[in-house]
Amino acid sequence: MVDNRYATALVIGSVLSLLATVYLSVAVGTQHWYQYQSPAAGSDATNTSELRSLRDDFRDGDFDEKTYSDTLFRLNGTLGLWWRCVRVPADSHWFKEPDPKMVTECVSFTLPQQFIPKYKEPGNHNGQEDLLRTYLWRCQFLLPLVSLGLVFLGALIALCACLCRSLTPTLGIGVLHLLAGLCTLATVCCFLAGMDLLHRANLPPEGVDRSLGWSLYLALISSPLHMMAAALLLWAARSHRQNYHRMTAYLVA
Template sequence: MGGDRLENKTSVSVASWSSLNARMDNRFATAFVIACVLSLISTIYMAASIGTDFWYEYRSPVQENSSDLNKSIWDEFISDEADEKTYNDALFRYNGTVGLWRRCITIPKNMHWYSPPERTESFDVVTKCVSFTLTEQFMEKFVDPGNHNSGIDLLRTYLWRCQFLLPFVSLGLMCFGALIGLCACICRSLYPTIATGILHLLAGLCTLGSVSCYVAGIELLHQKLELPDNVSGEFGWSFCLACVSAPLQFMASALFIWAAHTNRKEYTLMKAYRVA
């Protein structure tokens, strides 16, 4: 009788432990899957943000398409020697958009041909974009934009460089974290996901830093180059994608770290319970 009771008690203990262990695995697996989905969405948003040209948009009245002055501004905008003041003046006047890699303006299609002095309608315009070269990305900003004798503005210079570099660092950290997460799946262990969570946390900080640097840089630029009275500016959807990507990275990081840490803690408790 005593042996039967002991056997039944042992069977019940093993069954209850297995049931609890299954519930634990389901909980952690669900958190892991949700974190992976959030990580994937944030990566897509970050990549789209980096590759598009709508971090900041200007809205201005349509310009006369036959003006020699306008054509001169267009030519200076697309030239390799355009300085910060030159291309920003064009952005202000021609519904410009700015990304991390390129700057774009909206100009008439027939800008190289004679046309009567009439206002250009929406179907007569085309977007022209110019890429920032690596030299321009790391070029110093001046206290008085366009005036090389005014001295270097270190704050704006480093803000510009950070807003360009940090998104790529963020994207790289997330990709590296994804590789570690894949290794965790292959090994059937949640322990490596702590590193994945930490990498996503660093990626979120980099994304947040990039967004902050961009906002600060735009505000400082507009203090030095004031917008004309009939021109308005606003942050575009590319900037919004970066803003959304940051909290997604933080949430994914929290889920990865929670799943790995709690799984390790409860596994230790269950192991002790099983031994007892």
């Protein structure tokens, strides 16, 4: 028999866990972690040709950190854990129009590209590898997957606990949610640290505005939600166990 207080804590914790998981899943699957606002492009032929070349290299060229970073700087780019996108005119003759229609073009990071090492001089593949940026990048896309995996494991344990009509595994589920929240928080920290180091190695052009995107804020919100869910689950499990031991001792006496 579960006390109403514990049942309420379990329900609220489950709702918080579900919200946190949805927020984190949306954050991982979208590209608005970091965004650039580029100055208006000129209409001269040289600038037009350069921007078109950047767009083509971004879409069809070989993967290179220097190349895609410069394209993001110049073409109102957005960057996520698995996507990089630019805002480009839909019409190929956009330079002839005063206000062309803009569309978003995205290219995904493949799994092998996620493990490509970073260099102290982006674009110089013969230069010295930047181990700090390399491992920050790898952590920023692996940690959210670990976080989602921990929550999924907790859900399986919770299902088994419901079938067995036992509240004992709730303690372990709470610990898993706490670890998931820490992994999510570490993801955000790794991403921000990596972007700061990238901008030091490859300085954006003057006039380019930089800002954090809503995807990053979703991930940031999901971390305390996981931790609050963990706190409720741990409290319910611990309090229920203490009351159970007291009741057992009373019945024995």
